[in-house]
Amino acid sequence: MIRAxxxxxxxxxxxxxxxxxxxxxxxxxxxxxxxxxxxxxxxxCSTDGTIAAARQAGAEVLTLPHHxxxxxxxQAGYKLAYSLGFQYVIRxxxxxxxxxxxxxxxxxxxxxxxxxxxxxxxxxxxxxxRTGAARSLAIRFFRxxxxxxxxxxxxxxxxxxxxxxxxxxxxxxxxxxxxxxxIEALVVLQRRRFRFEEVPVKMLPRMAGRSSITARxxxxxxxxxxxxVFVNILKYDRRLRRSPGTSRPKNGGGVGG
Amino acid sequence: MDRLxxxxxxxxxxxxxxxxxxxxxxxxxxxxxxxxxxTSLAMLLLxxxxxxxxxxxxxxxxxxxxxxxxxxxGGLFLIMFFRFxxxxxxxxxxxxxxxxxxxxLEYHIHxxxxxxx
Numbered sequence: 486m487i488r489a490x491x492x493x494x495x496x497x498x499x500x501x502x503x504x505x506x507x508x509x510x511x512x513x514x515x516x517x518x519x520x521x522x523x524x525x526x527x528x529x530c531s532t533d534g535t536i537a538a539a540r541q542a543g544a545e546v547l548t549l550p551h552h553x554x555x556x557x558x559x560q561a562g563y564k565l566a567y568s569l570g571f572q573y574v575i576r577x578x579x580x581x582x583x584x585x586x587x588x589x590x591x592x593x594x595x596x597x598x599x600x601x602x603x604x605x606x607x608x609x610x611x612x613x614x615r616t617g618a619a620r621s622l623a624i625r626f627f628r629x630x631x632x633x634x635x636x637x638x639x640x641x642x643x644x645x646x647x648x649x650x651x652x653x654x655x656x657x658x659x660x661x662x663x664x665x666x667x668i669e670a671l672v673v674l675q676r677r678r679f680r681f682e683e684v685p686v687k688m689l690p691r692m693a694g695r696s697s698i699t700a701r702x703x704x705x706x707x708x709x710x711x712x713x714v715f716v717n718i719l720k721y722d723r724r725l726r727r728s729p730g731t732s733r734p735k736n737g738g739g740v741g742g
Numbered sequence: 743m744d745r746l747x748x749x750x751x752x753x754x755x756x757x758x759x760x761x762x763x764x765x766x767x768x769x770x771x772x773x774x775x776x777x778x779x780x781t782s783l784a785m786l787l788l789x790x791x792x793x794x795x796x797x798x799x800x801x802x803x804x805x806x807x808x809x810x811x812x813x814x815x816g817g818l819f820l821i822m823f824f825r826f827x828x829x830x831x832x833x834x835x836x837x838x839x840x841x842x843x844x845x846x847l848e849y850h851i852h853x854x855x856x857x858x859x
Contacts, residue, residue, distance in 0.1 A: 486853035527845075549845045553838055561842040565849065663838060 487523035487545050489570040495519070495592055496571045498562035499526045499544070500555060501579030505533040507691070512542035514585035515577060519592075525565065526579065529558040535579075556666035560657060567651070567658040575648040580691045583646045587686040591648040594684050601653040601679035602671075604639070605646030605686035619703035626707055627668055630714065635675055640683055642668045653679060662717075668710050672717040746808050750789035750815075757782040777825060781818045788814060 487496065497515050501508050508526060515524050526539035530552040539546050547561060559576060566574045573595055577583045587605055594603045608624075620643065627642045645667055649657065656677055662669035674681065761778045764770040770778075788795050788811055799810040 486850075486857065545849075547845050547849050550841050550848075553841055557838045557842065560838075561845055564842055565846050568846070663834075 487525060487569065489572070492572060493596065494571045495522050495573045495575065496562075496566045496569075497522055497524045497575050497577055497588065498559070498566065499524065499539075499577050499579045500529060500558040500562065501526050501531065501535050501539065502529040502552070502558070503531045503533050503535060504579040505531070505535050505538050507581040508535050508544075508579050509538040509542040511577065511579055511581050511583075511585075512539055512544040514581075515588065516543055518585040519588050525562055527558050527562045529553060529555075554664050556661055556663035559666060560661040560663075563649075563654055563657045563661065567654045571654070572651045573648060574654055576645060578645045582688050582691055584687050584689055587646070587684070590684055591646070591686075594682060595648045595650055598682050599680075600682045601650050602674055602681040603648040604641060604644050604681060604683045605648075606641035606644055606683035607686065607688050608640040623703055623707055623710075627710065630711065631668070631671065634714065634718065635671060635681075639671065639681070642671060644686075646686055646688075662713055665706055665710050665713070669713040669717055672714050676717065676720075743808060746811070747789045747792065747795075750785055750811060754782045754786035754789060758786065774826075774829075777822050781815075781822060784818060785815055 489496070497519065499508070499511060499515075504511075512524050512526065515522070524544040525547055526535075526544045527547045527549065528536050528539070529549055536546050536548060547565060549558060549561060553561070562576070563574060573592060575588055575591055577585065577588070583605065591603050591605055594600070624641065624643055628639065631639050631642055647667070647670075653674060656673065656679070657670065660673060662673070671681065758779065761770065761775050761782065765772055765775045788798075792807075795807055795810060798814070799807045802810065804810045804813065
């Protein structure tokens with residue numbers, strides 16, 4: 486069983502759906518580059534050998550009883566991490582696109598900056614990362630939309646390579662978008678006046694499988710996320726209003742960090 | 743006009759019977775059948791009470807009596823669909839939370855079993 490050890494305990498979570506071809510290498514890479522850090526694979530009801538491959542590589546596996554989608558899957562990991570007392574959680578995708586060598590830099594930035602969230606970004610510095618046309622269009626569009634909402638530019642709003650501290654973990658354990666969560670999660674944090682930063686990372690080619698955001702679904706993706714963003718802005722948060730002290734950040738000052 | 747009202751009456755009675763049979767066979771829960779029953783009764787009442795329908799038509803400014811019937815029926819069904827969307831959204835949220843809880847509890851159980859063995 487994974488345990489939070491020490492005041493700087495880190496858990497790496499890997500949401501996975503039918504990633505048998507890549508998950509073993511992902512887990513091994515994380516264990517190699519951040520030794521001693523527990524790795525939790527959250528299996529979103531895969532029909533292939535994802536669970537066995539993850540366990541064989543040395544990961545703990547949280548198996549969902551039925552398919553929840555990416556947001557529900559990631560939130561399950563956040564809930565477990567929060568209940569076990571972890572201070573930091575870094576999410577790595579199960580398709581092998583995220584380079585585990587970047588994890589220590591994300592963790593370091595989380596600790597030193599005091600930000601609630603650190604995003605591993607492909608576009609802070611030109612690093613040769615390639616993105617599909619549909620996703621690239623969505624990223625450009627949401628950069629424009631999010632700029633005035635967040636009060637600062639975000640270069641890679643769709644990145645799933647994300648680290649959070651315990652304050653953000655507490656928020657995400659209670660409230661996390663179910664579909665396409667990355668962009669909406671930024672708005673959820675902004676409503677709490679939490680801060681985020683981006684660190685440059687390199688994206689690798691997928692080891693297996695295909696991106697869920699194809700050209701065909703990109704328009705639905707943009708409409709869905711856009712609606713989610715504005716709903717999150719307008720949403721009346723009863724818990725926050727009832728007890729304004731409980732959800733305030735320890736180092737306020739807005740997302741514009 | 744009379745034929746339209748008669749067709750509406752038949753459809754209302756069919757809907758009413760279908761809902762009652764479904765409730766009796768426990769295919770639909772009583773609390774979710776109420777809105778269907780009320781809608782079918784409202785349609786039945788309007789289709790059998792032409793003066794009432796004409797009063798509503800004059801009052802609302804709709805140029806045509808059949809159009810009034812159509813608008814009222816459509817409006818009632820739209821409200822019901824919206825209500826069911828709200829219920830489904832709540833069920834989805836509850837379902838996700840429950841699935842996550844089951845997964846976390848199972849994880850703890852397996853961990854304890856492994857620890858003991």
